[in-house]
Amino acid sequence: MSGTESISPHEHVEHHRHFGMSLSQDEAVLKVALVGNPNVGKSLFFNFLSGVYVDVSNYPGTTVEVTKGRFKSYEVFDTPGAYGISSFTDEEVVTRDIVLEADIILNIVDAVHLERDLFLTQQLIDMGKKVSVMLNFMDEVGKLGLQIDTQLLSASLGIPVFSTTATTRAGFEQIDAALEQARCGEQDSTLHHKLHTMLSMSGSEAEALLILEGDEAIAARHGVSPGHDRDSIYIERRNRVNLIINAVLSDRRGGARLSSALGRLAVNAWTGIPMLLAVLYLVYLFVGKLVAQDIVGFTETTLGNELWEPWIRDVVAEYVSPSFWLGTILVGEFGVLTMTVTYLLFLLLPLVIAFYVSLAILEDSGYLPRLAVLVDRGLNAIGLNGSAIIPLILGFGCVTMATITTRMLGSEREKTIAATILQFAIPCSAQLAVVAALLAGAGFRAILIYSFTILAVFVAVGTILHRTLPGVTTPLLIDLPPMRLPRFDNVARKTAYRTYYFMREATPWFFGGALGVGILHVTGLLAVWQDVLAPFTTAWLQLPKEAATSFVMGMVRRDFGAAGLYNLALTGDQIVVALVTITLFTPCIASLMIMLKERGLKIASLVWVGTWIVAFLVGGILSQMLI
Amino acid sequence: MKTAGISLHCARKGSWYIIVELPDGKSKAQLIRLGIHKGELVRCLERLPGGTIVVQKNRQEIALGMSLAKSILVARADSQRPQSDRYQK
Numbered sequence: 001m002s003g004t005e006s007i008s009p010h011e012h013v014e015h016h017r018h019f020g021m022s023l024s025q026d027e028a029v030l031k032v033a034l035v036g037n038p039n040v041g042k043s044l045f046f047n048f049l050s051g052v053y054v055d056v057s058n059y060p061g062t063t064v065e066v067t068k069g070r071f072k073s074y075e076v077f078d079t080p081g082a083y084g085i086s087s088f089t090d091e092e093v094v095t096r097d098i099v100l101e102a103d104i105i106l107n108i109v110d111a112v113h114l115e116r117d118l119f120l121t122q123q124l125i126d127m128g129k130k131v132s133v134m135l136n137f138m139d140e141v142g143k144l145g146l147q148i149d150t151q152l153l154s155a156s157l158g159i160p161v162f163s164t165t166a167t168t169r170a171g172f173e174q175i176d177a178a179l180e181q182a183r184c185g186e187q188d189s190t191l192h193h194k195l196h197t198m199l200s201m202s203g204s205e206a207e208a209l210l211i212l213e214g215d216e217a218i219a220a221r222h223g224v225s226p227g228h229d230r231d232s233i234y235i236e237r238r239n240r241v242n243l244i245i246n247a248v249l250s251d252r253r254g255g256a257r258l259s260s261a262l263g264r265l266a267v268n269a270w271t272g273i274p275m276l277l278a279v280l281y282l283v284y285l286f287v288g289k290l291v292a293q294d295i296v297g298f299t300e301t302t303l304g305n306e307l308w309e310p311w312i313r314d315v316v317a318e319y320v321s322p323s324f325w326l327g328t329i330l331v332g333e334f335g336v337l338t339m340t341v342t343y344l345l346f347l348l349l350p351l352v353i354a355f356y357v358s359l360a361i362l363e364d365s366g367y368l369p370r371l372a373v374l375v376d377r378g379l380n381a382i383g384l385n386g387s388a389i390i391p392l393i394l395g396f397g398c399v400t401m402a403t404i405t406t407r408m409l410g411s412e413r414e415k416t417i418a419a420t421i422l423q424f425a426i427p428c429s430a431q432l433a434v435v436a437a438l439l440a441g442a443g444f445r446a447i448l449i450y451s452f453t454i455l456a457v458f459v460a461v462g463t464i465l466h467r468t469l470p471g472v473t474t475p476l477l478i479d480l481p482p483m484r485l486p487r488f489d490n491v492a493r494k495t496a497y498r499t500y501y502f503m504r505e506a507t508p509w510f511f512g513g514a515l516g517v518g519i520l521h522v523t524g525l526l527a528v529w530q531d532v533l534a535p536f537t538t539a540w541l542q543l544p545k546e547a548a549t550s551f552v553m554g555m556v557r558r559d560f561g562a563a564g565l566y567n568l569a570l571t572g573d574q575i576v577v578a579l580v581t582i583t584l585f586t587p588c589i590a591s592l593m594i595m596l597k598e599r600g601l602k603i604a605s606l607v608w609v610g611t612w613i614v615a616f617l618v619g620g621i622l623s624q625m626l627i
Numbered sequence: 628m629k630t631a632g633i634s635l636h637c638a639r640k641g642s643w644y645i646i647v648e649l650p651d652g653k654s655k656a657q658l659i660r661l662g663i664h665k666g667e668l669v670r671c672l673e674r675l676p677g678g679t680i681v682v683q684k685n686r687q688e689i690a691l692g693m694s695l696a697k698s699i700l701v702a703r704a705d706s707q708r709p710q711s712d713r714y715q716k
Contacts, residue, residue, distance in 0.1 A: 083660040088653055116687055119660050144686070234659045267673050267681055267690070373690040377677020385692050386679065475692030476679060477657055 032074045032179060033098045035124065036108035037117050038081030039481050041136045044166040045108055046078040049175070074179060077102065080408075083479075084120055085127065085210065087217045090407045096215075100206055104130050104182045106175075111135040111148060111163075114249055116479065118241045121157065125185035126237065128195070128205030131159045132178035139165040140482075146251055153248040158186035167487065188236060209233075263483040266370035276374060279367070283358045291354035292436045299350055304342035312337050329518035333567075334549075340514040343563045344507060351433030352502055356495040359397050364486035364494075368393065369478055376476045382462025383469070385410070385476040388418045395426035398502060399558075400591040402426070403598060410474030417465045419599055423587045423607045424614065425458040430506065430559030435579050438565065442572040449626070453580050457618060505590065509557050517553055526552075540620040542627045543578055544568055550582055557588040573626040581619030586611045632700030636678060636693060638671035643708040648700035658699075661689055668707060 034042045034049075050069020067078045077098050080091035087093050099105065105124050109117040124131050133154075141148060154161040160181045164171030187195075191209075198208035202222055210218040212227040213234075219226035265271040313322065313331045320327045331338045362368055368390055376386030388409055395402035399422050406418045427435055439447050466473075520526040526549060530537070533548040541547070546568055554561020561582045570578060586608055587595070596604040632647040646667050649655045658664060662684050673681040678693030691699070 083657065086656070088657070113687055115662050115685055116660075119662070146686075230656060231659075234656055235664060238659050238662065238664055263688075264672070267675065269674070269676050272675075369690075373673075373675065373679055373681060376679040376690070376692055377675065380677070380692070386690070473694075475654070475695035476690055477654065477661070477692065477695060478690050479661060480681070480688040480690060 030074050030103040030179075031101060032071070032076045032104045032106055033102035034076065034078050034106050034108060035095065035099060035120070036081060037083055037110060037113070037120060038479075040081065040108045040110040040117065041166040042078060042081065042108050045106070045134065045172075045175075046076065048166075048169060048172055049074075049076045072176075074104075082120065083116070084123055086213065087215050089410065093217070096210070096218075099124070099127070099129065100204070102129070104132070104179060106178060106182070107131050107133050108166075109133050109135050111137050111141045112144060112146070112482070113479075114148070115241065115245050118157075118244065119237060122237050122241050123209075125157060125159065126187050126191060126233075127209050128184055128187065130182040130184055132182040133157065133159060133161045134171075134175075134178060135161055135163050136166050138163045138171070139168070146249065149248045149250075153244065156186070156244045156247065159183055167490075188240065191233065191236075263366065263370060263480070266367060266483075267373045267480075272370075272374045276371065279362070287351070287354045287358055287433075288436045288440065291350055292433060293440055295350050296347060296433075296437055299346040300342065304346035308341060308346070309338045312341070325522040328522050329515065332518065332521070334514055334517045334521055336511055336514045336518060340510050343560070343566075344503070344510055347437070347563065347566075348430050348433060348506070348559065349499070349503065351437075352429055353495060353499050355397060355429035355433065356498045356502075357491065359393070360491040360494045360498075361486045362393075364484065364490060366481045366483040369480050370483075372476065372478060373480070380473060381466070382421075382459065383417050383466030383473050384414055384462070385473055387476060387478055388414060391418050391422065392426060395422045395428065396432060397429050397498070399423065399426060399428045399587055400505075400594050403591055403594045406598070411471060413469050413471040414474065416469065416599060416603060417462060419595060420465060420603070420607055421458060421461055423591065423595060424461050424584060424611055425454055427454075427562075427583045428558060428588075428591075430502075430557075431562045431583065434559055434562040434566065435583065438562070438575055438579060442575040446572050446576045449576050449622070450579055450583075453576075453618065453622060454583055457584060457614065461614075506557065506559075509589065510560055513553055513557060513560050517549065520552065536616060536620075540616070540623065541577055541581060542623045543570070543574055547578055550578070551585065554582050554585050555589070557590075558582070558585070559588075561585065571627075573623075577619050577623040577626065580622055581615050584611060584615035584618055586615075632702055634697050635671075635680060635682075635691070635699040635701045636696040638674070638680060638682075638696075638701065640671055640674050643668060643670045643704045644701035645704040645707065646699065647702050650695070650698035654695055654698075662687065663689065663699075668704060669701075670708070 034045055036042045046067065046069065049071040050067075069076050079095040079098050082092050082095045085092070085096050085099055087096060107121050107124055109121060121131070121133060135148070135150065150161045150163060160178060160183070162171060162174040162178050164174070166172075194212065195205045195208040198211070199205065201224060202208040202211055207218050207222065211222065211224060212229045214226040214228060214230040216226045266275055309331075316322070316327060316331045316337065320330070322328065322331055328335075330336055333339070371393075372386035372389045374386070375389050379386055379388055390408070391402045391405040394405050402422050403419050406415045406422070409415050409418055435450070439450055517526065520529065529552060530545045530548040533551065534545045537543050537545050537548045547565065550561045550564035553564040562579065565575075565578050565582065586592070592604065592608060595607060635644065638644055646663060646665055646669065649658055649664060663669065663682075667684060669682040669684045671680060672683045672688060678696065679690060680693075680696045681688055681690045
């Protein structure tokens with residue numbers, strides 16, 4: 001990603017020091033922060049300003065890392081969506097620090113949800129920041145029968161207001177003006193005086209306000225105790241916003257919105273579950289049937305095994321004999337050029353694309369937050385609230401990425417539970433793809449046993465953590481975005497972007513892993529490993545001893561491990577046992593690294609050892625029952 | 628018109644309520660940000676079997692988990708529902 005740079009919350013503090021230095025060297029560069037509530041289109045503005053693609057979804061919490069780009073003479077920062085500036089969650093901390101550092105705030109406001117969004121706008125104004133408001137979704141405002149007096153809004157807030165529709169980039173030509181005209185708005189006068197008396201201590205009005213509002217981190221930074229005025233300031237601000245709304249917003253059709261009937265059906269007690277089942281079935285038809293069977297059947301067998309592999313074998317045979325060790329490594333059983341290429345291009349690639357297309361459609365439609373409502377109570381049973389469904393579902397795309405997303409959860413306890421479940425019981429898209437392809441061959445009973453076992457482990461891990469970890473679950477509190485028809489270009493772009501990054505990440509591990517296994521193979525160490533593990537593989541799991549190879553591969557990447565089972569002759573029951581074991585088995589190296597970074601050495605190593613034990617224990621018990 | 632507060636957890640689907648009391652602490656701040664605070668009018672849109680509640684406030688739909696809904700006190704206010712509500716059917 002040239003021209004941009006990602007900063008995780010933990011590295012963020014460090015980053016600020018660089019800021020200070022770069023500013024003194026080059027004072028012309030102004031820092032612009034794009035700030036707004038979740039799901040208001042910040043990323044679309046950022047894409048436009050920086051020319052760099054950032055994930056855009058119709059659900060809160062997509063921007064987990066801060067992205068920085070250049071626009072003309074400005075340095076532009078995208079921020080995670082927040083309803084206000086404070087330190088309640090990691091995301092808010094990131095947003096808070098960027099706002100404190102920024103010279104200009106471009107506040108993106110969802111025009112359809114003015115009463116929600118203007119709270120943040122007013123807070124930014126109260127902080128004494130230079131702000132311009134970009135009113136987004138102006139196209140929907142008209143359709144809903146709303147009218148916004150933007151001039152009066154601008155006058156009431158004391159800052160410029162511009163109308164835009166980010167999806168079509170209408171109004172984007174005003175961004176230059178917005179950046180130039182950004183100014184300090186109308187603060188509450190009593191608040192203003194209070195902040196000024198604090199300036200010598202806090203350094204800036206913004207920090208003074210946060211201290212008054214009881215922000216412990218900022219108070220500690222200045223060595224003072226946090227204030228107790230949060231409730232009164234918030235209520236005062238809320239009343240002020242309500243007054244402004246009453247003046248600028250007229251509603252020809254009345255207070256009704258709102259989202260389509262479909263959105264309501266998704267969270268209804270009677271229709272929600274059938275709708276979820278229908279959605280899952282459609283995803284299965286698309287990914288599990290069309291792609292995993294028909295398309296992969298063609299790409300893997302016809303393109304991979306029958307066209308590519310014989311061809312590359314002939315080419316290599318011109319230079320080295322296939323029976324020579326180098327030949328074995330290149331084009332042998334675990335060949336870097338044969339097996340790896342087939343797995344990557346003809347098995348994984350189509351499946352990963354299919355998963356990301358489904359995920360993008362679900363995200364952009366606004367269905368995921370409603371799913372969070374539907375499963376809220378169920379997830380309470382394992383110590384999570386409904387919003388944890390988002391990292392869990394993302395885990396079916398990529399466990400590594402999903403583990404980062406657990407930052408959006410309300411407490412450390414919930415982050416630990418969700419991250420642990422992800423490492424144990426959620427197969428990532430690549431692995432699930434291979435699993436689906438293998439299971440499809442093993443029949444419906446195999447699918448049921450596999451799903452039930454993984455679900456049981458999921459519930460068991462969650463329940464144990466919920467019972468043993470101290471603390472309570474934070475209750476669900478989310479705003480439901482309107483249901484929207486996904487836009488083809490956004491789905492396509494998002495899929496292409498994610499697939500590209502996924503493949504770029506996966507490819508070296510696959511080649512490296514194949515090379516490693518190939519070397520173990522030619523040196524005879526693979527046979528030694530198979531013999532060492534033989535009591536487990538053959539007696540306990542009742543699989544052929546070659547299955548042990550998959551466990552070596554599985555330590556590198558889970559999907560690679562599952563793919564390793566592809567060429568073994570297994571019965572239906574053996575497939576189930578092998579797949580259950582490899583699914584529960586250790587997470588891939590990349591996700592283990594993220595786990596280390598996010599949750600620390602103790603939890604990460606406990607989880608890693610735990611996955612070995614649980615995988616062999618559950619796989620074995622299943623084997624003893626089935627085979 | 629104002630009856631003694633009941634818990635939002637017990638709200639009936641389709642009815643209108645006025646917020647009487649919010650729990651203290653972090654959730655209070657978050658509720659105020661979303662526009663739910665004392666004196667505001669909300670409508671109960673859905674009640675899920677587990678106790679998760681979806682309310683409507685003007686053009687927003689907000690979902691609240693059971694434990695949070697339990698800690699919010701409301702009063703029935705069907706008589707105060709917006710005139711325009713009749714367009715909604």
